[in-house]
Amino acid sequence: MANDASTSPGETRGADFIRQIVNDDRSSGRWQGQVVTRFPPEPNGYLHLGHAYASLLSYGIARENAGRFNLRFDDTNPSREEQEYVDAIRADLRWLGLDWEGREFYASDYFEQLYAWAEALVRAGKAFVCGLTAEELRSYRGTLTEPGRNSPDRDRSPDENLALLRGMRAGDHAPGSLTLRARIDMAAPNLNLRDPVMYRILDATHHRTGDAWHIYPSYDWAHGQSDAIEGVTHSLCSLEFEDHRPLYDWFVEALGIHHPRQIEFARFNLSHAVMSKRKVRRLVDEGHVSGWDDPRMLTLAGMRRRGYTPEAIAAFCADVGVSKRDKVIELARLEHFQRQHLNAIASRRMAVLDPLRVVITNWPSGQVDHLPAVNNPEAPEAGSREVPFTGELWIERDDFMEDPPRKFFRLAPGREVRLRYAFFITCDEVVKDADGRVVELRCRYDPATRGGDAPDGRKVKATLHWVSAAEALRAEVRLYDRLFVSEQPEEGGADFLDGLNPDSLELRPNAWLEPALADARPGDPIQFERLGYFAVDPESRPEALRFNRVVGLRDGWSRGKGQPD
């Protein structure tokens, strides 16, 4: 997690531009050196990798500066927000490792205060009730190049406005019939300043306040004031709110309340993926994925299910850095950090995904040997386990070729290879079925090579993973790959769904696992040797084991295969 020592107060070199600002503010004594940040998700969907980045950034900056970090649900639009999402967001953030120390707030906590402030602005002549319809409002707003026009209601008296506003609150007016607008400048080049809407009348039940309110604050009216109430010092948000900062500042100034500093950063896109809420929702709604937690999704729920670890996500987010330029991060980068973390902690196990039978012809009938196998070569303290070896085994079908090309050095007729942790075997005979398909290999083992070394010093070119047939556990293994073949599915005119990867999920329903995998639980970091990192799916049951591939091992063999040599 972020514990960047290079960002102590006054120190700016090496720090990103936001941390430099925070450091400068601390050393200049602004806000008495306090640092308070917040993460303000709207509970209208599931969190994804981009939210992880944003939340970790605000959380990290608070921690590095011995400050506070608040979680605040931005629940100002009851028509699309639900408790289900609040619960999911909370769970995701906890899983990520964020600790808001009980400071879990809601914009709706502040509805009463916001309303009182609205009346104050009305009294001060800085807000008015407007009777323009939505369509009229749009036309009065002007365009990017032409100024807007004042609302006919703009100069209504404060008393009348107050009466109307109270009526709005009381439910005396139909949804859409009136709005409360800030009285700023209809000729402002920044459209956000053209008398923006503060309150709209909504006929909806709020997930927390129920039917207590008929009016709901807009984002602009709620956000800065919520920050102010919480004493937020540095309010971090993404670039599209840069245009809103003058309005953010205008409101807190007009109210004369605590004035947080809004700082905007660029979010990122991941290659071969979509991040926008709208598109992610469409994947779910149209059934292109199994749900919000489909392991192919970059939702935190999906990534958790897939087997991604919060540590890897945090390392990835820290590495992406903070800037204001558009960025598309290569998926390989995420995978790198995931491999790096799992390599250090994953238990090595053997699993055969696409099995080919091997009979050891000279193995003493009925005998079972138990061979010690290292759990994690990167962590000797993880110890070892024993794997059973018998005369009938499964190996990976890919690990045998009847007529191998030059650089294939796994098993082939007449060739000797090592079975990991076990013995050298030599392939004597290939058994085929009526269709010519290889169904069994008959091999001879060398008893002197027990453990995997030949006393005579002879070498083999390959080491294969294997599982003893009698003791093996059957499982379904799911191989996940990028959801999109196109690098940037969101770009270009074509429908982003055209870029869907038809092979993003490959089932291996007949996999065989070594017995030690019987008690693996969801969340346990596991490497299937030579294949990749895998995780137990939450829906896995003892009688129907199910594993998900998090990410494959780097594979120099298959990478080089397509290249001319």
Added chain:
RNA sequence: UGGGGGUUAGUCUAACGGUUAGGACAGCGGACUUUGAAUCCGCCGGUCUGGGUUCGAAUCCCAGACCCCCAGCCA
């Protein structure tokens, strides 16, 4: 053709007028290897363009190009 941002290798990022423009990821090559993994070593490759200031410019100035965001009673 209004306003607000942005532009350093394929990707992300560092540089704070003085570095042979650094690092990571990707790619390529090699060493090692009981995971074709990991590890180690090496290579490839960059300052948007054009002027100017300066002994010296990615950095400062001028002009231009290109990209992103904004016309919800969404956030």
